[in-house]
Amino acid sequence: MNVIREDRFHRTLLVRRLTRLTGLSIGALMLISLGYWRVQVAEGAHYRQLADNNRLRKLTIEAPRGWIYDRNGRPLAENIPNYALSIDRGLARDLDATFAFASTLLGVPAEELERRFAARRSGPGFAPVIIAQDLDLTTVARAGVEQLEHPEIGVEIAHRRLYRQAHQTAHLLGYLGEVSQADLNREPQSYQPGDLIGKKGIEKIFDHRLRGEDGARVAVVDSHGRFIEEFDHHPARPGEALTLALDLDLQQTAAELLEDKVGAIVAMDPWNGEILAMASAPSFDPNRFVGRLDPETWRALLDHPQNPLQNRSQQNRYPPASVFKIVMAVAAIESGLDPNETVYCRGYSVIYNHRYRCGNAAGHGRLDLRGAIKHSCNVYFHQLGQRLDIELIARYARRFGLGRVTGLELDSEQAGVVPDSRWSLEARGTPWYPGETISVATGQGPILLTPLQMARLMAALVNGGDLITPRLVRTDEPAVRERPEPALRDSTLAMVREALWAVVNEPNGTGGRARIADFEIAGKTGTAQVVRQATWTSNEKLAPDQRDHAWFASFAPFDSPRLVVVVFVEHGGTGSRAAAPLARAMYETYLARQNQDAPQAPAVGG
Amino acid sequence: MRRLGNIHWGPLLAALALAVIGLATVSSASSETGTDYLPRQALWIGVGLIALLIVVAIDYHALLDLAPIFYAGSIALLVAVLLIAREIGGARSWFGIGSLGGQPSEIAKLATILMLARYLTRVRRPHLDFGHLVVAGIITAIPVGLVVLQNDLGSAAMFGPMVAAMLLVGGLRLKHILIGLLVVSIFAVGYWATGARSHQVQRIVSFLKPDKDPLGAGYQVRQSKIAVGSGQWVGRGYGQGTQSQLRFLPARHTDFVVAVLAEEWGFLGVLGVLGLYGVFLTSTAQVAARSRDRAGILLLAGLLGLFSFHVLYNTAMVVGLLPMTGIPLPFLSYGGSFMLVNFLITGLVLNVDYRRYVNR
Numbered sequence: 027m028n029v030i031r032e033d034r035f036h037r038t039l040l041v042r043r044l045t046r047l048t049g050l051s052i053g054a055l056m057l058i059s060l061g062y063w064r065v066q067v068a069e070g071a072h073y074r075q076l077a078d079n080n081r082l083r084k085l086t087i088e089a090p091r092g093w094i095y096d097r098n099g100r101p102l103a104e105n106i107p108n109y110a111l112s113i114d115r116g117l118a119r120d121l122d123a124t125f126a127f128a129s130t131l132l133g134v135p136a137e138e139l140e141r142r143f144a145a146r147r148s149g150p151g152f153a154p155v156i157i158a159q160d161l162d163l164t165t166v167a168r169a170g171v172e173q174l175e176h177p178e179i180g181v182e183i184a185h186r187r188l189y190r191q192a193h194q195t196a197h198l199l200g201y202l203g204e205v206s207q208a209d210l211n212r213e214p215q216s217y218q219p220g221d222l223i224g225k226k227g228i229e230k231i232f233d234h235r236l237r238g239e240d241g242a243r244v245a246v247v248d249s250h251g252r253f254i255e256e257f258d259h260h261p262a263r264p265g266e267a268l269t270l271a272l273d274l275d276l277q278q279t280a281a282e283l284l285e286d287k288v289g290a291i292v293a294m295d296p297w298n299g300e301i302l303a304m305a306s307a308p309s310f311d312p313n314r315f316v317g318r319l320d321p322e323t324w325r326a327l328l329d330h331p332q333n334p335l336q337n338r339s340q341q342n343r344y345p346p347a348s349v350f351k352i353v354m355a356v357a358a359i360e361s362g363l364d365p366n367e368t369v370y371c372r373g374y375s376v377i378y379n380h381r382y383r384c385g386n387a388a389g390h391g392r393l394d395l396r397g398a399i400k401h402s403c404n405v406y407f408h409q410l411g412q413r414l415d416i417e418l419i420a421r422y423a424r425r426f427g428l429g430r431v432t433g434l435e436l437d438s439e440q441a442g443v444v445p446d447s448r449w450s451l452e453a454r455g456t457p458w459y460p461g462e463t464i465s466v467a468t469g470q471g472p473i474l475l476t477p478l479q480m481a482r483l484m485a486a487l488v489n490g491g492d493l494i495t496p497r498l499v500r501t502d503e504p505a506v507r508e509r510p511e512p513a514l515r516d517s518t519l520a521m522v523r524e525a526l527w528a529v530v531n532e533p534n535g536t537g538g539r540a541r542i543a544d545f546e547i548a549g550k551t552g553t554a555q556v557v558r559q560a561t562w563t564s565n566e567k568l569a570p571d572q573r574d575h576a577w578f579a580s581f582a583p584f585d586s587p588r589l590v591v592v593v594f595v596e597h598g599g600t601g602s603r604a605a606a607p608l609a610r611a612m613y614e615t616y617l618a619r620q621n622q623d624a625p626q627a628p629a630v631g632g
Numbered sequence: 633m634r635r636l637g638n639i640h641w642g643p644l645l646a647a648l649a650l651a652v653i654g655l656a657t658v659s660s661a662s663s664e665t666g667t668d669y670l671p672r673q674a675l676w677i678g679v680g681l682i683a684l685l686i687v688v689a690i691d692y693h694a695l696l697d698l699a700p701i702f703y704a705g706s707i708a709l710l711v712a713v714l715l716i717a718r719e720i721g722g723a724r725s726w727f728g729i730g731s732l733g734g735q736p737s738e739i740a741k742l743a744t745i746l747m748l749a750r751y752l753t754r755v756r757r758p759h760l761d762f763g764h765l766v767v768a769g770i771i772t773a774i775p776v777g778l779v780v781l782q783n784d785l786g787s788a789a790m791f792g793p794m795v796a797a798m799l800l801v802g803g804l805r806l807k808h809i810l811i812g813l814l815v816v817s818i819f820a821v822g823y824w825a826t827g828a829r830s831h832q833v834q835r836i837v838s839f840l841k842p843d844k845d846p847l848g849a850g851y852q853v854r855q856s857k858i859a860v861g862s863g864q865w866v867g868r869g870y871g872q873g874t875q876s877q878l879r880f881l882p883a884r885h886t887d888f889v890v891a892v893l894a895e896e897w898g899f900l901g902v903l904g905v906l907g908l909y910g911v912f913l914t915s916t917a918q919v920a921a922r923s924r925d926r927a928g929i930l931l932l933a934g935l936l937g938l939f940s941f942h943v944l945y946n947t948a949m950v951v952g953l954l955p956m957t958g959i960p961l962p963f964l965s966y967g968g969s970f971m972l973v974n975f976l977i978t979g980l981v982l983n984v985d986y987r988r989y990v991n992r
Contacts, residue, residue, distance in 0.1 A: 033926045035756045036803075040929045041921050043801045044936070048917035051940040052910055058944065059906050061951045065861045066899040073861020077895075 085154075086218070089238035090185055092265030094199060094228060096274040097302075097500060101190060103199050103229070108186030109161040111169060111179065112154035113143060118178035127176055131168055132158050146220035154180050156220060187222070187316045191274070193309035194281035197337035198272065198436070198498060200227020201312035222316070227337075228268065228498060231435050238265035269500045271300030279615040280305035283608045289576075289595035290338035290477040293612055296485035296581060296590045298505035299494035301434070303612070304478070306338040340432070340439045343474035344594065347552035348385075348402045348536075348601070349579045350423075350469030352487060352522055355395055357422035358410050359518045365395035371405035378461045382408050385553070399525035402536045402551060404468045411467025416458055419466060420446035425510055426483040426493070428475050433495040433506070442475040469552060481592040484579050487519055487526075488587040526550055527584050530606075540580060540606040540613075547613055549580025549591075551601030573597040578605035582613055589616055640985045642915025644684075646908045647963055647978045651677050651971075653905060654889065654964035660870060661885040661892040669885055669966045676968045680975030687979030691987055695980075696753070696927055699746035703771075706743035709736035710778035735969040737787040740775040742976060745794060745934035747771050752802040753927040759803035768799060786958045790938065797937025798930055852888075857952050860894040860902075867898030885966045887958055891950045905964070909943045919985040928984040935977045 065073065094103035111128065118124050122136075125143070129136040142157045161169075161181065169181050187202050189195060203225035205217045216234070217223060223237065224230035241262030273293075280291035284307035293303035308330070314323050327335055336342060359365055373389035375382050384390065384404040390397070398406030411419075423429065429444030443449070445466065447458035465471035475483075478496060485494050491514040495506035526548035530537040536551040554575035557568070576598035581587040591612045598604030655677065659670040687695075695702075713736050748771055755764050772795045779788040804812075862868070885892075894902050913936065920932040939962055946961040948954040960967055962974045 033753055033756070034924070035926060036758050037926060037929065039758055039803070040801050040926060040933075043803070044920045044929055044933050045917055047797055047800060047933070048913055048936060048940075051913050051936070051944065054944050055906055055910055055913075055947075058947050058951070058953065059903060061948065061953045062860065062894065062899055062902045062906075065857055065951050066863050066894060066902070067865060070861050070864035070899075073858050074864060076858045077862035 085243045087241035087243060087262045088184060089240045089262035090264045091187065092236040092238065092267045094236075095267065095269045096272045096277070097270065097300075098274065099269070100274045102195050102270065102272070102274070104188050104190065105185035106188045108159055108184050109163075109166050110156045110182045110184045111158040111161055111165070112156045112182050114154040114178045114180055124176060124178055127172065128157060128179060131165060131172075131179075132161075134158065154182065156182065156184070159184065160186065187313075189312045191278065191281075192311045192313055194278055194305070195272075196227075196309045196312045197306045197339070198227055198270070198277075198304055199312060200229040200231075201225055201315035202229055203315060225315070226335075227436060228270070230437060232268055232499070235266040236268060239263040270498050271295070271302060271500045272304075272498065273302045273619065275615050275619050276303035276612060277305060279303070279612055281307070281309070283593075283611055284595075287595055287598065288332050288338075289593070289598060290342075291594070291608065291612065292339050292477050292481040292590075292592045293616075294481045294485060294496055294590045294592075296488040296494070296587055299482075299485070299496040299507075300500065301496050301498050302589065304337075304339050304498075306336070308332050308334040310334045337436065337438075338477065338594070338596070340434060340436060340476050340478040343440045343442045343476055344575055344577075344596075345471070345473060345554045346469040346475050346480065347554035347575070347577055348404075348469055349480060349550045349552035349577050350466075350473065351399055351402065351407055352483070352526070352550055352579075353422050353426055353428075354407055354410050354414070354419065354467055355399060355522050355525065356426075356487075356514060356518055357414055357419055358395065359521060360422070360512065360514060361414060361418065363410070363413065365521060368392045368394050369398070369403075369406045369409050371403050373405075375405045375408045377408060377412055377464050380461055380464075382464055396521075396525045396528060399522070399550070400528040400532060400535045402529075407467045408464050411464040414463075414467075416446050416460075416463045416466065419463065420444050420449075421512070423473070425512060425514070426486050428473075428479055428483065432476075432478055432482050434478060435498050439478075440476050442479055443472055445472040470555060477592050477594045480577070480579050480594070481590050484581055484590040484592065487523060488581045488590065490514075490516060491519060523548055523581075523584070526580075530580070536602045537578065537580070537606045539602055540578060540610040542610055542613055542617070545582060545613060545617060546584035547580055547582040547610070548584045548587075549578055549606070549609060551606055552577030552579070553600045553602075556597065570597055573599050576601045576604035578602075578609045580606075580609050580613075582616075589613070639982060640915055640919050643912050643919070643978050643981045646912040646915065647975065650905065650908050650912075650963035651680075653893070653908075654961075654966075656870070657889050657893045657896075657964060658885045658966045660896060661889060672968070673966055673971070676971040677975075679968075680972050683972055684975045684979035684982070687976055688983050688986060690983070692931060692980060692983045693927060693987075695983075696746060696750045696931070699743070699750040702743040703747040703775075706736065706740040707774060707778065710740055710775060710782070712736075714778065714781055735787075737775075737779045737782070737784060738969045738973045740779065741787075741790060741794060741938060742973065744772060744775050744791065745798070745931065745938065748795065748798050749927060749930040749934060752798060752930050753925075755802065757803065759805050760799065760808070762808070764802075765799070765808060768795070789957075790941065790959070793941035794934050794938040798934045801930060801933035852956055853952050856888055856891045856950050859888075859891040860951050863895040863898040863901070865898050865900060867894070867896045867901055870896050887946065887956075887960055887965060888950055889964045889966065890947055890961055893964070894950070906947065909940075909962075913940055913943075916981050919981055919988075922988055923984050924988045928988075931980060932984055935980055939974070939977055 090105055093101055093105065095101055111132065113121075113124055113128070115121075125136040125139050128134075128139050132139070139157050143155050146155050146157075166181050169179055172179065189199055189201075201224075202222040205219065205221040205223045209223060210217050210219060218240075224233035229236065239262065241260045243259050276293050280293065280303045284291060284305055287307055290306045291303060292301065294301050310327055314320075355365075370392050371384055371386070371390035373384050373387045375384070382404065385402055390401050390403045390405070393401065393403050393406055395406070397403070420429075423444045428442055431439040431441050443453075445458070445462070449472075450456060450458040462471050466473050482493060482496060486492060492507040492509050497505075527546060529535040529551065530540050530547050530549055537547075537549045540547050540549055554577065556574055557572045574597070576593075576595040578593045578601050579590075580592070581590045591609045593605040593608040593612070595604045595608070655670060655673050658673050659668065748768055751767060751771060752760075752764070760768075772791055776788050776791045779791075890902070890905065893905060897904075916932060916936055916939075920929050920936075923929055923932065942959055942962050945954060945957075945959045946965075949956050949959065960970050962977075963971070
C-alpha cells in the first residue's frame with residue numbers, strides 16, 4: 027500500500043516539466059486574450075453594429091403626402107388607401123419559393139418580382155420590401171389565406187395618389203414616380219429606394235413640402251423576429267397641404283374647351299400673377315403614372331405626334347402673330363409717333379421690293395393706329411416696322427417680359443426668342459435683314475413666345491406696366507412685381523387697352539366672337555402662319571397640320587380688369603374664329619363663378 | 633488546524649471568484665429563458681464545496697490506493713450508461729440520477745487520472761519506456777472506448793490532453809511523441825474520410841467559413857463573435873447584453889457563457905476572468921513545485937491537463953479561434969456534474985498542498 031508514498035525519484039525533473047507545461051498553458055491563455063482583443067477592441071465597433079442590426083427592426087411609417095387643393099379648397103390631388111404586397115426577408119426561409127408563390131399570386135413572372143425586390147431592398151434594415159401595389163381584394167384575400175405557409179408575405183395598406191381631374195390638371199400637378207438612382211445619389215438623406223417622389227409639375231417642384239417625413243417604429247426583436255419591446259418611435263410628419271391659386275371651374279372649362287384640340291389656355295390674375303387656369307392639350311392621365319407605369323402606355327405617350335407630356339402653356343414657343351401688335355403699338359406711341367396718323371391699306375404692302383400681305387386681301391382702306399389694331403391691319407404695322415428699327419422693337423418686347431422665363435413654379439419653362447441684330451449674329455451667324463423687321467412687326471419671323479409669356483404681357487398692359495411673376499401656389503407673400511425700363515406712360519397703355527376694347531366690342535372688330543353682353547372684354551386676335559405666304563389660300567383648304575395657329579389674348583372686365591385669358595390653338599385656324607370664342611367661354615365660367623360666390627354683388631361691367 | 637495557514641489559497645480563491653462570476657453570468661444569460669438557472673447553479677456550488685472539503689480531508693495517497701476501485705467503479709458506471717441510459721441529444725452520456733443528473737464520463741476522467749498517477753508513480757525512471765506507454769494506453773483506452781460508444785466524442789477527446797500532460801510530466805521520449813502524433817493524425821484522417829458524422833464536418837466547415845451560411849451551421853460562431861465583439865472595452869453592462877438577452881446566442885448559459893460575459897463586461901471583464909484562470913493554473917503549478925512526491929506531481933499534472941484544456945478550448949472556441957464543440961468552461965458554465973468535477977479538482981490540488989510535509 028505504501029509503495030507510492032514518499033517516492034521522490036526524479037522529483038525535480040517532473041516539477042520542471044510540469045512548470046513548462048503550465049507556462050505553455052499561460053502562453054496559450056495570453057494568445058486567446060489577444061483573440062478577444064481583436065474581436066472586442068480592434069473590430070468591436072463592427073460587431074457592435076452587427077449586434078444592433080441583429081436586434082432592431084425598423085418599420086417605416088409612411089408619411090401621408092400632402093393633398094393639393096384649388097383656391098376654393100376642392101381637392102386636386104389626394105390619397106386613397108392602396109393594398110401592396112411585401113416580402114419580409116427576416117421571415118423568409120426560401121426566397122425562391124417566396125417568389126414562385128408571389129408569382130402565381132400576382133400573375134407576374136418571378137424574375138420580375140426578384141428584380142423589383144433587389145431594386146428596393148435597402149441597406150441593413152429588415153423592413154418589408156414592397157413588390158407589388160394596387161392589389162385587388164381577391165389577391166389580398168388569397169395572400170391572407172397563405173399567411174401560415176408564407177409568413178414572409180405581407181399585405182400592407184399604403185396610400186395611393188389620386189388625381190381626381192385626371193388629364194385636366196395633369197401638366198400642372200405632374201405625377202409621382204419611383205425615385206431614381208440619380209435622385210438617391212443626389213439626396214441620400216431624403217429618399218429611400220422605392221420611394222415615390224414627384225417627377226413632374228407641382229408634385230416635383232414642391233416635393234419636399236408635400237412629402238413630409240416618414241416616421242419609423244424601431245422594435246427590438248429576438249432571433250425569431252418576435253417583438254420584444256418598442257425601442258424608438260418617431261411618428262411620421264405628414265406632408266404639407268398645398269392650396270393652388272387655380273380655380274377648378276376655370277381649369278375644367280379650359281381643359282374641356284381644348285378637348286380634341288392642340289393648344290393651351292392660360293388664365294391669370296393681372297395684379298398678383300395667380301394662375302387661375304392653365305391647360306394644355308393633348309394631355310395624359312397622371313393616375314397611370316402612380317405606382318408602375320406599364321411600358322405600352324409610356325411608349326404611346328412618347329410616340330404621340332402631339333407629345334401630350336408637353337405643357338404647351340410654358341414649354342412650347344410660338345410666333346405671337348398679330349397679338350404682337352400690342353407691343354408694336356406701345357413702342358410706336360412711346361417713341362413719339364402720332365397714333366392719329368393714318369395709313370392707307372390696299373391689301374398688301376411692297377417694302378424693300380418684297381410684297382407683304384394684309385389679312386384682308388381687299389384692303390382696309392385708311393386707318394389710324396386704333397383702327398389698325400381693331401381690324402388687325404398688317405399694312406399699318408408694316409409701316410411701323412419700317413420706321414421703328416429692330417433694336418427698339420426688341421427693347422419693348424423685353425420690356426413686356428418676352429425672351430426670358432416668367433419664373434412660374436414649373437420646370438422646363440421656355441424663354442422664347444426676341445430677335446435683334448446681335449441675336450441674329452449669335453444664333454444664326456447672319457446679319458439681321460431689315461425685311462425681317464417687317465415680319466416681326468406683325469409677330470411673324472423668328473420671334474417666339476409661350477402662351478404664359480403672352481398672359482404676362484397682357485397683365486403688364488392691364489396693371490400699369492408691371493411684370494408679374496406668375497404663381498400657381500397661393501401664398502400670403504406679396505406678388506413679385508417689377509417695373510423695368512423703359513417706363514411706360516399710363517396714357518399709352520390706356521390707349522392700347524381702348525383699342526383692344528374696340529377689337530371685341532365694336533362692329534367688324536376681329537375679336538367679336540369673344541363678346542359677352544353686359545361684360546366688357548378687351549383682347550387681340552392673332553393668326554400665326556405655319557406655311558409660307560405664297561402657298562397659303564385659306565385654312566379650310568389646308569391640311570390640319572398646315573393650318574394657322576390661332577391666338578386670342580384678352581382681359582376683362584375692361585373698366586377694372588380682374589382676369590387675363592390667353593387662348594392658343596395649334597393649327598386651329600384664325601384667331602378670331604378658333605381662339606376668341608374659347609376665351610369667351612372662359613369668361614362665362616368666370617362670371618358664373620363670380621355670381622355663385624357673391625350673388626348679392628352688383629352686376630359687373632356695363 | 634495550525635498548518636491551514638500554510639495552504640496555497642490561490643486555487644481556492646480563484647475557483648470561488650470564478651464560481652461567483654459564473655453564478656452572476658448564468659443568471660443574466662438565463663433571465664429571458666423562463667427558467668432561472670441561478671438557484672440550481674448555487675446549489676451545485678454548495679455541493680461542490682462540500683465535496684471539496686471531503687476530498688481535502690482524505691490523504692491523496694489514500695485516494696491513489698483506492699484508485700483501482702474508483703477506476704473499476706467508473707467503468708461499471710459507463711457500461712451501465714450504455715445499457716440503460718436514455719438517449720439525450722444524440723449522446724447517451726446523461727445518467728438520470730434524480731433531477732440533478734450526472735455524467736459518468738466526468739467521474740471516469742478523475743478515476744483515470746488517479747489510476748494513471750498511481751501507475752506512473754511506480755515508474756522510477758527519468759523517461760517512460762514503450763512498455764509503460766502500452767500499459768498507460770490500456771488504462772486510458774478502456775474508459776475512452778466506452779465514452780466513444782456513447783457517441784460522446786467531445787468528452788472522449790477530453791481524455792487526450794489530460795493523459796498527454798501526465799505522460800509528458802512522467803517523461804516522454806521524442807520518438808514516442810512523434811509516433812503518438814503520427815498515430816493521432818492517422819486516426820483523425822481516417823475518421824474524417826470514413827466515419828465522420830455530417831454534423832462534425834459541418835462544425836469544421838462552419839469554423840473555417842462562418843459567414844458562408846450565417847443562419848445555418850455558422851450561426852453559432854457568428855452570433856458568438858457578434859456577442860463578444862459588441863462588448864468592446866467595457867461591455868454593455870450586466871444584464872444589458874442584447875445578444876444574450878434577446879436569445880440570439882445559443883447555449884449562452886452553458887458552453888457560450890463567456891460570450892455573455894464578454895458582451896456584458898467587455899474586454900476588461902474577459903481579461904479579469906482569464907486572469908483568474910491564470911491564477912488557478914500558476915498556483916496549481918506552485919503547489920506541484922512544493923509537493924513532496926512523484927504521486928502528487930503526477931496527480932496535479934493530470935488535473936492541470938484536464939482543467940486547462942477546458943479553459944483554453946472553450947475560450948478559444950467562443951471567439952472563433954477553434955471549431956465549436958461541446959466543451960464547457962470550468963466554474964462558469966452551467967452544469968451540475970461538471971461544477972462538481974471542478975471543485976473536486978480544486979480539492980485534490982489543495983489536498984496535495986496540505987500534505988506536502990512529512991508526518992501528516
